[in-house]
Amino acid sequence: MLDVDLAMGAPGSDIDDGFALALALADPGIALELVTTVNGNTDVDTATALTLELLQRLGKPDVPVVRGATRPLVRPRARQGSLPADVTVREPREGSAAVAMVDLVRANPGEITVVAVGPLTNVALALRIDPDFAESLKSLVIMGGVFEGQTNNAAMPGEFNIWCDPEAAAAVLDSGVKANWVGLDVTLQVRIEREQALRMAAxxxxxxxxxxxxxxxxxxxxAEIDEPGITSCAMHDPLAVAAVTRPDILVWRDAHVAVSTADVTRGVMVCDFRCAGSGPDGTPRPAEPNASVAVGVDVAEFNKHFLENLEAIA
Known part of the structure; x- marks a missing residue:
C-alpha cells in the first residue's frame, strides 16, 4: 500500500513521488494493492488526479486509488496546487483513504506493508479508526524526518512531511508500530543529475x-528558487520504496523517537539512539525503541536497483 502526495506532472513540483509509484509497480518483489493520496506536496484533489494520470501513463490504470485527507489533523492548513490543463480528471474509488487502509489490512492481517511518502495524516486516521491497525500490519516504511542533523531552516525546522502534520507523526510514533524511517540523512545522498534527466527526456x-x-x-x-547552482535533485520517496525489498541497501539503527509539535521546532525529530529516556525530573528512565532509523545508504546499489527496475517500464 502506497500513501502518497504525488505531484509529478505539475509544473514547479517535486517529482520523486512519481518515481516512487513507478518503482512500486516495477519491482517484482512488490504487489501494489492500493494507492492512497494525502494533502502534502499539493492539495489532495490535485494529488489524486495526478496519481490516476500517472497510473494511466504507466499502463496500470486498474490499480485502485482512494482519495485521502484534505488537511492535517490539528492545524487547519491545506496545501494549494494547480492541475495542468492537459490532465484528464478521473474519479478515484469511492470512500476515504483511512477507511480503505483499515479494510485492506483487516482483510489481510500480517500481510500488508504500508509505505508512506507524504504527511502521515491518513496513517494516523487509520490508527484512530481501528485500534488493531498497527499490530495487524506486516510493516510500515516512512519517508520522513531528520534524525542525525537538522534542516537549518527556521521557516521549516522539521523535514517537510513531518512538518506538514507533526501531530500525525506523533500518533504513529506512539502507536506501537516500530516503523522503518527513511529520512533526509540518507535520501539527500541518492540523486538524479540534470544531464541524466535530459537523457531520459529524449x-x-x-x-x-x-x-x-x-x-x-x-x-x-x-536552481532558480531554492538552491542556486544545484544540478541534481534527491530521490527521497523511491529510497523508501526500495527499502521494502532491499532493506540491505540501508544501514539501520534502533531508536526511541519523539516529534516536536511546538511552533518554533515544528516537526523536529528528537532521536535517542541510546533509548536512555528520562523522567519529568530529568532522572534516567529507559525507553523502548519505537523506530528503526536509516543512518547510511549504499548509493551505488540503490542506483542499480532503481535503474534496473525502471528499465522494465515502457
Missing amino acids: SERQFTAFAGEYTAAWIDHL
Whole structure:
C-alpha cells in the first residue's frame, strides 16, 4: 500500500513521488494493492488526479486509488496546487483513504506493508479508526524526518512531511508500530543529475521521457528558487520504496523517537539512539525503541536497483 502526495506532472513540483509509484509497480518483489493520496506536496484533489494520470501513463490504470485527507489533523492548513490543463480528471474509488487502509489490512492481517511518502495524516486516521491497525500490519516504511542533523531552516525546522502534520507523526510514533524511517540523512545522498534527466527526456519510452522532462524542470526550479547552482535533485520517496525489498541497501539503527509539535521546532525529530529516556525530573528512565532509523545508504546499489527496475517500464 502506497500513501502518497504525488505531484509529478505539475509544473514547479517535486517529482520523486512519481518515481516512487513507478518503482512500486516495477519491482517484482512488490504487489501494489492500493494507492492512497494525502494533502502534502499539493492539495489532495490535485494529488489524486495526478496519481490516476500517472497510473494511466504507466499502463496500470486498474490499480485502485482512494482519495485521502484534505488537511492535517490539528492545524487547519491545506496545501494549494494547480492541475495542468492537459490532465484528464478521473474519479478515484469511492470512500476515504483511512477507511480503505483499515479494510485492506483487516482483510489481510500480517500481510500488508504500508509505505508512506507524504504527511502521515491518513496513517494516523487509520490508527484512530481501528485500534488493531498497527499490530495487524506486516510493516510500515516512512519517508520522513531528520534524525542525525537538522534542516537549518527556521521557516521549516522539521523535514517537510513531518512538518506538514507533526501531530500525525506523533500518533504513529506512539502507536506501537516500530516503523522503518527513511529520512533526509540518507535520501539527500541518492540523486538524479540534470544531464541524466535530459537523457531520459529524449527517450522513446513514454514514462521515461515524461519523467525526464519534469525532473529537468524541477532541478531548474530548485536552481532558480531554492538552491542556486544545484544540478541534481534527491530521490527521497523511491529510497523508501526500495527499502521494502532491499532493506540491505540501508544501514539501520534502533531508536526511541519523539516529534516536536511546538511552533518554533515544528516537526523536529528528537532521536535517542541510546533509548536512555528520562523522567519529568530529568532522572534516567529507559525507553523502548519505537523506530528503526536509516543512518547510511549504499548509493551505488540503490542506483542499480532503481535503474534496473525502471528499465522494465515502457
